[in-house]
Amino acid sequence: MELPRLEPLWQKYRDQGLQVIAIESEHDTERAVEFIAESNLTYHLLEDYEGDDNVVASTLEIYGFPTSYLVDREGRILFSHIGFEEGDEVQMEEEIRKLLEL
């Protein structure tokens, strides 16, 4: 599972300007809240709805889970990850460092 792997990244780089935003896409609030509490997640945790619309699919065009985007300081999507395997967080950290210019 990807989300708990993001917590250490957020803790490590939050002071340098990293924001981690997880968007739960299924409106499965009960299970989401349970999972968030169990995993002690402290970054931005959002629910996906905007009226009848659905931001993950219609705005971010994400259809498979997990998928993540890394956005630079100018608001451009510089990296994307579809799926998540053990060890992907290492590559993600490299990319974060690159965007934070560390």
Added chain:
Amino acid sequence: MKKQNWTWPLCFALLAALGCGQSEPPAADSPAEELSEVDQAAEETWAIWEETEDPEVKVGLAQDFLARYPDSDHTGDFLSSAVYHYTESLDRPDDAYELVTETLNQVEDPDARLETQMQLAVLHSKTGRLEELSELASSMAEEHDFQFTDHLELMELATEAGAWNLAIEHAETGLAFATPEAFKAQWPDYDDEYAARAGRRRTAYCEAYQGWAEANLGQFDAALASFTNGVEATSYSLLGVDETPLHLYWGQTLTLMGEPEDAMDRLSVEALFGSKEAKQAYAEAWVAAHGTKEGLEERLWALRQQHAKPLPQFALPNYEGETFESTEHIGDVLLIAAWNPT
């Protein structure tokens, strides 16, 4: 569809072929008390499945379920999940064969039979049994009224196995379904605009697989003609990535033809934001052009700056009811992860 695994490339193809993330039009939610015994058992099994990371436990769960309920709406999902773990995680294709063959002997429902046969085709493809794969595909086509997605699955399996003529056969047959009308015949709930787009994308899929098969048979002119036929029909993600494998195969074909610079042009956006295969294909073209991997990462970084798309604005609530506005975070580096808890 229940469990699909993102590491399974076929899944991408099927989802994208349909035109979005719905692998099937959403089924009506039925209240828990109306669940049949088999649905109830399936739900309980999936719940345990999600709790474990151990592939041995997962295949055991699927085995147990299929032993109790070999012939149900869940047959295909459990079988495909078990086959995936037997072959990809445990490297025991013989066990997968045994399970699939045993299940096939007990299945009478036509949909469950098709799904079971398709898993046999997956195994033939993964183990390189090309003749068996071709024979099975023919007998499946005789037994069932194939939909586009069946042709697509066989194109993909044939391609993975290097059964090029079989891939071409299903690409050509599949093309007959590459219309909005054919899409609506299968999925009547989608609107016309959606069906038009999905119909075009089906064309791109067929031309992509056909072209790549032709390239592998050394028929480069035919391959380029197929890609050219398909490219107008394809569609692109938010990041500009082709939602079909057309650009990937086109680029790989250009490398085979000794045109690595053209290959890189064709592959650049795919390599940056698309699949690992596309990045690999770009690296191969780079090495073909330069004789070394040196400079590749710098080139990709420069291309990334050039092709990056702006993050669309959005505003969403957190669990305390406060709203997160993406526009308030310009100047930060954002890691945005979409997930679901199931």
